[in-house]
Amino acid sequence: MLEAAGGRPQIGRLVVVGIGLIGGSLALALKAAGACREVIGVARRQRTCEQAVGLGIVDRAVTGLREVLPQLEPGDVVFIAVPTLAVEQVFAELRDKLPAGVTVTDGASVKGSVIAAAEKIWGQVPDFLVPGHPIAGSEKSGVTAARDDLYIAHRIILTPLANTDPDHLRQTVLMWQATGAEVLNMPVEEHDEVLAATSHLPHVIAFGLVDTLAHDAENENIFRYAAGGFRDFTRIASSDPVMWRDIMLANRDAILKAIDLYSANLASLRSAIAVGDSDQLMGVFTRAKAARDHFTKMLTKKAYTEPMQAQEVTFIAQPGGAVSGRLRVPGDKSMSHRSIMLGSLAEGVTEVEGFLEGEDALATLQAFRDMGVVIEGPVDGRVVIHGVGLHGLQAPPGPLYLGNSGTAMRLFAGLLAGQAFDVTLTGDDSLSKRPMNRVADPLREMGAEIETGPEGRPPLLIRGGRKLRGIDYRLPMASAQVKSCVLLAGLYADGETSTTEPAPTRDHTERMLQGFGYEVRRDGACATLRGGGKMSAGKIDVPADISSATFFMVAAAIAPGSDVLLEHVGINPTRDGVINILRLMGADIELQNRRSVGGEPVADIRVRQAPLRGVRIPEDQVPLAIDEFPALFVAAACADGETVLTGAEELRVKESDRIQAMADGLRILGVDAEPTQDGIVIQGAGEGVAFGGGTVDSLGDHRIAMAFAVASLRARDTIRIQHCANVATSFPNFAELATRAGLKLQVA
Ligand SMILES: O=C(O)C1=C[C@@H](OP(=O)(O)O)[C@@H](O)[C@H](O)C1
Numbered sequence: 001m002l003e004a005a006g007g008r009p010q011i012g013r014l015v016v017v018g019i020g021l022i023g024g025s026l027a028l029a030l031k032a033a034g035a036c037r038e039v040i041g042v043a044r045r046q047r048t049c050e051q052a053v054g055l056g057i058v059d060r061a062v063t064g065l066r067e068v069l070p071q072l073e074p075g076d077v078v079f080i081a082v083p084t085l086a087v088e089q090v091f092a093e094l095r096d097k098l099p100a101g102v103t104v105t106d107g108a109s110v111k112g113s114v115i116a117a118a119e120k121i122w123g124q125v126p127d128f129l130v131p132g133h134p135i136a137g138s139e140k141s142g143v144t145a146a147r148d149d150l151y152i153a154h155r156i157i158l159t160p161l162a163n164t165d166p167d168h169l170r171q172t173v174l175m176w177q178a179t180g181a182e183v184l185n186m187p188v189e190e191h192d193e194v195l196a197a198t199s200h201l202p203h204v205i206a207f208g209l210v211d212t213l214a215h216d217a218e219n220e221n222i223f224r225y226a227a228g229g230f231r232d233f234t235r236i237a238s239s240d241p242v243m244w245r246d247i248m249l250a251n252r253d254a255i256l257k258a259i260d261l262y263s264a265n266l267a268s269l270r271s272a273i274a275v276g277d278s279d280q281l282m283g284v285f286t287r288a289k290a291a292r293d294h295f296t297k298m299l300t301k302k303a304y305t306e307p308m309q310a311q312e313v314t315f316i317a318q319p320g321g322a323v324s325g326r327l328r329v330p331g332d333k334s335m336s337h338r339s340i341m342l343g344s345l346a347e348g349v350t351e352v353e354g355f356l357e358g359e360d361a362l363a364t365l366q367a368f369r370d371m372g373v374v375i376e377g378p379v380d381g382r383v384v385i386h387g388v389g390l391h392g393l394q395a396p397p398g399p400l401y402l403g404n405s406g407t408a409m410r411l412f413a414g415l416l417a418g419q420a421f422d423v424t425l426t427g428d429d430s431l432s433k434r435p436m437n438r439v440a441d442p443l444r445e446m447g448a449e450i451e452t453g454p455e456g457r458p459p460l461l462i463r464g465g466r467k468l469r470g471i472d473y474r475l476p477m478a479s480a481q482v483k484s485c486v487l488l489a490g491l492y493a494d495g496e497t498s499t500t501e502p503a504p505t506r507d508h509t510e511r512m513l514q515g516f517g518y519e520v521r522r523d524g525a526c527a528t529l530r531g532g533g534k535m536s537a538g539k540i541d542v543p544a545d546i547s548s549a550t551f552f553m554v555a556a557a558i559a560p561g562s563d564v565l566l567e568h569v570g571i572n573p574t575r576d577g578v579i580n581i582l583r584l585m586g587a588d589i590e591l592q593n594r595r596s597v598g599g600e601p602v603a604d605i606r607v608r609q610a611p612l613r614g615v616r617i618p619e620d621q622v623p624l625a626i627d628e629f630p631a632l633f634v635a636a637a638c639a640d641g642e643t644v645l646t647g648a649e650e651l652r653v654k655e656s657d658r659i660q661a662m663a664d665g666l667r668i669l670g671v672d673a674e675p676t677q678d679g680i681v682i683q684g685a686g687e688g689v690a691f692g693g694g695t696v697d698s699l700g701d702h703r704i705a706m707a708f709a710v711a712s713l714r715a716r717d718t719i720r721i722q723h724c725a726n727v728a729t730s731f732p733n734f735a736e737l738a739t740r741a742g743l744k745l746q747v748a
């Protein structure tokens with residue numbers, strides 16, 4: 001059927017029945033692609049036929065379909081692009097007159113009615129009919145609106161039936177692909193429901209709104225003062241009335257359902273306005289804004305949930321350079337998560353400044369919105385959370401998707417274990433491989449009911465309505481996530497809950513709970529709280545993330561001529577391992593303007609290049625620098641002599657196995673790096689070039705990606721870093737800041 005001719009796909013003849021925007025644009029696109037031998041247009045009016053030929057949309061045009069049918073052969077395609085309710089009449093003309101082997105497909109916006117019309121005419125849907133619907137169009141209509149690029153990067157939904165002939169289906173798919181469109185299949189009923197909600201309902205509302213206002217006695221004034229919002233919102237009320245009447249009648253049941261749902265929501269908005277229910281209004285508006293922003297990001301391929309994972313980002317780092325200037329890296333990820341969690345569970349309104357607008361923290365924010373918390377923002381790092389109290393969360397409408405974030409999943413497990421409702425927590429590929437028994441085990445000891453996937457991996461199903469009791473938990477590993485999970489569950493438990501950690505880990509949970517007025521007793525390695533209390537809203541100023549600042553600290557330490565000042569960085573003593581380790585290696589680091597901000601120590605960090613030496617990293621520094629090792633390995637590769645890391649097996653269960661991922665990449669770049677079970681041994685180059693060039697795989701781990709970008713400062717050749725999309729989880733503007741600082745980084 002569809003054969004290559006001169007290297008191009010060919011359908012024989014294309015017959016377009018109805019030469020308007022949809023049919024005419026297909027004709028133009030296939031002609032431009034050289035994908036068919038001849039295009040014949042069929043239109044009711046002679047004038048349209050003449051225009052279509054005159055505009056070069058079709059090669060010839062006739063007013064009667066029957067005229068051209070005898071000329072058709074196998075491999076030809078008839079595309080029906082008439083208003084939905086006129087499709088049946090076209091089918092009637094095709095009956096008994098269509099030569100064998102010809103494909104028939106259509107572009108009607110409702111598929112159920114097309115199927116019904118086919119059954120009426122043929123007794124059953126014929127196997128040569130491939131029902132379809134291009135999701136492209138505009139408020140413009142008619143032959144003069146046709147464009148050859150209408151379908152580029154648009155979706156075409158085909159709704160083949162069980163008996164649809166595979167050859168005819170393939171022919172239709174190839175035809176649409178030749179226009180630059182993306183083709184997908186969907187069941188008929190699903191198509192009609194989805195379109196009722198996303199296209200047909202908005203048209204009803206737009207037509208209805210404009211008609212309401214047009215009938216208003218004040219209409220002249222209304223239209224005179226109609227601003228951009230009105231114009232944007234009602235653009236689709238300029239669409240073709242016949243086409244839309246047909247769609248309403250053809251998809252009646254699904255549209256009625258969508259209208260009823262919307263009417264109920266409109267009525268509840270009305271009453272919120274009537275009684276001045278500001279919380280309900282903010283709830284609806286903030287949720288809608290987030291959904292719409294998210295949708296806009298999806299369209300620009302910048303979504304922070306699932307579809308994002310499919311996107312490929314490569315860093316290309318040219319060798320050499322130095323870093324300089326004053327930089328403020330984004331807000332601390334650990335504190336950003338916790339600000340949303342505790343702000344949501346507090347009583348009153350919490351204002352957060354410096355919030356990290358990265359995908360991990362945004363996933364936490366979205367999850368609380370899904371549980372009914374009203375959250376304004378983020379706008380330039382400012383978030384306002386209308387806390388609902390410890391018992392005010394509502395069951396979310398579906399699973400909570402936590403993207404790439406281990407912190408979110410483990411802390412959520414704790415704070416959801418004592419809720420009244422069931423909840424499922426899911427994540428992306430990387431998170432789905434990470435161990436969760438480390439939180440499920442202590443929570444079960446507290447009385448929670450939790451199911452995990454195989455081998456204790458996500459998803460987590462947390463059953464609601466369980467009574468929790470306080471426990472005294474000795475952590476088997478130094479993990480702030482496990483500690484925080486148990487303490488958060490302790491808020492809902494009877495009696496006291498204590499955690500004892502084998503080594504100090506970040507203490508943001510304890511500090512922030514205290515900041516919200518919840519008593520936490522701290523005694524060395526032990527933290528204790530009593531369930532049943534309450535938190536009061538407060539103000540949170542999130543400092544810049546030392547884990548993100550690390551990439552620039554290492555960059556400045558290794559690149560000759562560098563001098564950077566990193567502003568307003570959190571230097572909590574449970575997070576400052578990177579400063580201690582780099583200093584031990586000989587780095588020139590100065591902490592300026594030390595101050596306390598909202599209970600957390602903060603400083604500006606100045607780093608200038610200095611010769612580094614290899615060291616044995618003290619094991620007590622490991623938990624204090626746990627996320628900084630990918631960058632520290634790059635520093636080690638530039639140091640004089642051997643660097644040995646031990647006691648860091650936790651690195652194997654992060655977003656990737658960071659020991660293996662870094663060892664593999666360093667070796668590709670010519671570094672002698674020997675992974676061990678709990679660490680790594682790296683032979684540093686000393687002065688001069690430390691890395692060759694090459695392609696390394698970050699395995700979708702943000703910190704591996706950024707570490708290798710920094711390595712380019714001391715490389716001989718270009719370093720290409722694959723799978724970097726997840727840099728947006730913790731440091732969305734990394735490439736921009738790095739370039740501003742002096743790295744020669746391109747994003748492809
Ligand atoms: O509590 C937190 O915010 C974090 C704790 C650490 O994880 P572990 O507790 O698993 O070591 C760290 O790696 C992570 O990036 C953030």
Ligand SMILES: C=C(OP(=O)(O)O)C(=O)O
Nearest residue numbers: 404405406407408627654
């Ligand atoms: C380990 C990290 O994060 P998480 O565990 O939250 O995914 C990290 O940011 O390096």
